[in-house]
Amino acid sequence: MQYWLIKSEPSEYSLADLAATGPELWDGVRNYQARNFLQQMLKGDRLFFYHSNTKPPGIVGLATVNQTNLVDPTQFNPESKYFDPKATPEKPRWYTVEVSYLETFPQTISLDQLKENFSPEEFAVVRRGNRLSVMPVASSIAEQLLAMVSRS
C-alpha cells in the first residue's frame, strides 16, 4: 500500500464534497507527470487530501483509491473544460482513478506546519513554486503526518 498526495481547490472540489457525494472520478488532471503517478496507483492506496488556494492551504484528511487506471472521459467531451482535441477513444491520453472518502482530520496540517517538519527535498509539496497536483508520499513521511494528526 502506497501513500500519495492529491491537491484540490476546495472552491472547486473539497474533501467535504467527496464525503457527501463520493466516490468520485478524479478527472481533469492534465499534466503528464501527475498522470503517470495516477497510473501507478493501486486499489487501496491512501491519498492525503490537500486543499490549495485557501487559508490556510494544507492537508485536510484522507481518501483512498477505489478503482484504478480509468480513462478520463472529459478528454473526449467538447463541452468540458478538460476537453483534449488530440485525444481519441482509440488513443486516450489521460487516465485517472476513482477515489473515495476515508476521514477528515480534526485539524488541518497547514502548509506552514509541513514546511516546519519537512524539507523541500523530501516532500515536494513544500517546494517553492511546486505545481504538481498528484505526488507520491514516502511511507516515513506518511507515518509522521499521521502522527502529527493524532498528537493534535
Place this chain on the structure above:
DNA sequence: GCCAACGTTGGC
C-alpha cells in the same frame, strides 16, 4: 489581485 514558477505551445 499580484506575481513567481514552470509546463506547454508553436514559430522558426
Place this chain on the structure above:
DNA sequence: GCCAACGTTGGC
C-alpha cells in the same frame, strides 16, 4: 530542436 510567448497554478 530551440526558445520566446503564453497560460496556469497556487502562495501570499
